Amino acid sequence: xxxxxxxxxxxxxxxxxxxxxxxxxxxxxxxxxxxxxxxxxxxxxxxxxxxxxxxxxxxxxxxxxxxxxxxxxxxxxxxxxxxxxxxxxxxxxxxxxxxxxxxxxxxxxxxxxxxxxxxxxxxxxxxxxxxxxxxxxxxxxxxxxxxxxxxxxxxxxxxxxxxxxxxxxxxxxxxxxxxxxxxxxxxxxxxxxxxxxxxxxxxxxxxxxxxxxxxxxxxxxxxxxxxxxxxxxxxxxxxxxxxxxxxxxxxxxxxxxxxxxxxxxxxxxxxxxxxxxxxxxxxxxxxxxxxxxxxxxxxxxxxxxxxxxxxxxxxxxxxxxxxxxxxxxxxxxxxxxxxxxxxxxxxxxxxxxxxxxxxxxxxxxxxxxxxxxxxxxxxxxxxxxxxxxxxxxxxxxxxxxxxxxxxxxxxxxxxxxxxxxxxxxx
RNA sequence: GGAGGGGUGCCAGAGUGGUUGAAUGGAGCGGUCUUGAAAACCGCCGUACUCGUAAGGGUACCGGGGGUUCGAAUCCCUCCCCCUCCGCCA
Numbered sequence: 066x067x068x069x070x071x072x073x074x075x076x077x078x079x080x081x082x083x084x085x086x087x088x089x090x091x092x093x094x095x096x097x098x099x100x101x102x103x104x105x106x107x108x109x110x111x112x113x114x115x116x117x118x119x120x121x122x123x124x125x126x127x128x129x130x131x132x133x134x135x136x137x138x139x140x141x142x143x144x145x146x147x148x149x150x151x152x153x154x155x156x157x158x159x160x161x162x163x164x165x166x167x168x169x170x171x172x173x174x175x176x177x178x179x180x181x182x183x184x185x186x187x188x189x190x191x192x193x194x195x196x197x198x199x200x201x202x203x204x205x206x207x208x209x210x211x212x213x214x215x216x217x218x219x220x221x222x223x224x225x226x227x228x229x230x231x232x233x234x235x236x237x238x239x240x241x242x243x244x245x246x247x248x249x250x251x252x253x254x255x256x257x258x259x260x261x262x263x264x265x266x267x268x269x270x271x272x273x274x275x276x277x278x279x280x281x282x283x284x285x286x287x288x289x290x291x292x293x294x295x296x297x298x299x300x301x302x303x304x305x306x307x308x309x310x311x312x313x314x315x316x317x318x319x320x321x322x323x324x325x326x327x328x329x330x331x332x333x334x335x336x337x338x339x340x341x342x343x344x345x346x347x348x349x350x351x352x353x354x355x356x357x358x359x360x361x362x363x364x365x366x367x368x369x370x371x372x373x374x375x376x377x378x379x380x381x382x383x384x385x386x387x388x389x390x391x392x393x394x395x396x397x398x399x400x401x402x403x404x405x406x407x408x409x410x411x412x413x414x415x416x417x418x419x420x421x422x423x424x425x426x427x428x429x430x431x432x433x434x435x436x437x438x439x440x441x442x443x444x445x446x447x448x449x450x451x452x453x454x455x456x457x458x459x460x461x462x463x464x465x466x467x468x469x470x471x472x473x474x475x476x477x478x479x480x481x482x483x484x485x486x487x488x489x490x491x
Numbered sequence: 492g493g494a495g496g497g498g499u500g501c502c503a504g505a506g507u508g509g510u511u512g513a514a515u516g517g518a519g520c521g522g523u524c525u526u527g528a529a530a531a532c533c534g535c536c537g538u539a540c541u542c543g544u545a546a547g548g549g550u551a552c553c554g555g556g557g558g559u560u561c562g563a564a565u566c567c568c569u570c571c572c573c574c575u576c577c578g579c580c581a
Contacts, residue, residue, distance in 0.1 A: 114550040128509035
């Protein structure tokens with residue numbers, strides 16, 4: 066969530082940013098409401114603190130009076146403090162109500178887009194940041210979509226997944242399973258080479274963690290919830306990995322913290338079914354290697370570019386046609402200040418598929434996480450957090466299978482040979 | 492799952508109802524001394540909110556929440572976590 070201090074001091078910038086997210090005048094009123102509520106909260110807090118200070122002072126004196134044997138006076142002050150209790154309780158209740166109200170208001174405001182983020186309402190307004198200029202793979206007329214290729218070569222089985230679990234839980238097998246494992250290994254190795262620390266986090270997180278990265282309270286319905294233990298299946302490794310620095314004050318010299326993790330990702334995605342979500346295009350469980358940065362605010366946009374380069378390199382090594390989009394204000398995620406999407410060309414479906422989203426959240430997440438660092442002057446500041454997929458497997462597999470199909474079988478890009486142990490799927 | 496013990500500041504570790512935001516030691520930072528270093532000595536060394544131009548002040552926080560009391564790190568309830576023993580088990 067946005068910092069109150071920033072809303073107060075840079076109100077104009079925030080309002081302009083929210084307009085980029087297509088907020089209308091009525092919606093923008095929330096900002097003034099936040100400031101007003103905060104004023105009320107402060108006034109109430111002050112009154113409470115003053116009352117408590119008085120009550121504390123009197124109570125302390127009672128101890129001294131007792132020690133001096135002045136019993137009557139002690140008794141008199143005791144009555145005095147007792148009388149204050151009711152107003153303290155009233156003030157506390159009011160203070161709590163205002164604080165909750167303020168918190169809810171703050172929670173409803175998305176991150177302020179970076180100045181370089183274009184205006185726009187829908188995905189059509191996203192800017193092509195880096196286009197694919199080379200030719201697309203030429204496929205014969207009878208080229209198969211990946212779900213048909215999967216049947217032909219026995220690579221994964223969605224119907225079997227239905228039997229075991231339900232729709233959207235693919236069962237990978239044979240060379241399909243091996244390819245899956247090869248990609249994970251490849252992505253992790255590349256990330257480690259690029260200086261990321263490898264993490265194997267828990268695949269279930271508690272409420273605090275889900276709140277830390279902003280899945281709660283908003284996107285509750287998108288996560289699988291184990292109610293008996295009140296734990297959530299992670300929708301992305303971002304959740305456990307970013308929460309590693311929750312409530313921490315990091316020495317400046319330890320920044321940046323770069324971490325990578327492979328995890329399965331679980332998404333309920335209720336009600337999002339349609340013709341374009343066949344096969345691996347949208348599933349409830351998929352594998353992903355995530356990269357996460359905890360950065361100094363001065364360097365976060367440079368890091369953002371570094372992440373872009375890292376993902377580009379992966380795409381190039383996999384020999385996949387891709388493009389990079391700079392998301393417009395209307396299409397950006399709630400918590401993000403700036404997001405680039407990577408899309409891979411799926412030659413048989415003749416569609417772009419989103420395979421990575423690389424975002425800078427600035428202090429939006431750290432504010433909630435309380436992820437801070439101590440700067441050179443010893444002052445405590447919020448860190449910037451960033452993350453990106455590097456990469457999401459299911460759709461990469463879809464594109465890989467479709468683009469590389471030949472009459473002899475499916476060609477495996479050279480970079481994967483040492484991981485798959487085979488050069489062709491037959 | 493059963494029985495017992497415990498959760499205090501960066502770490503170790505006192506504190507069991509009053510002037511304790513918290514003894515003491517260590518680490519860290521600054522200084523004196525020294526050719527330099529070490530040792531010794533002196534000082535500083537929590538977070539959040541808030542009032543104030545500042546100096547400085549106020550409030551909250553000793554695992555989380557609630558309660559008793561004029562007053563709680565200290566007493567009570569409850570939840571969480573850790574350790575030891577037993578049971579079960581990949």
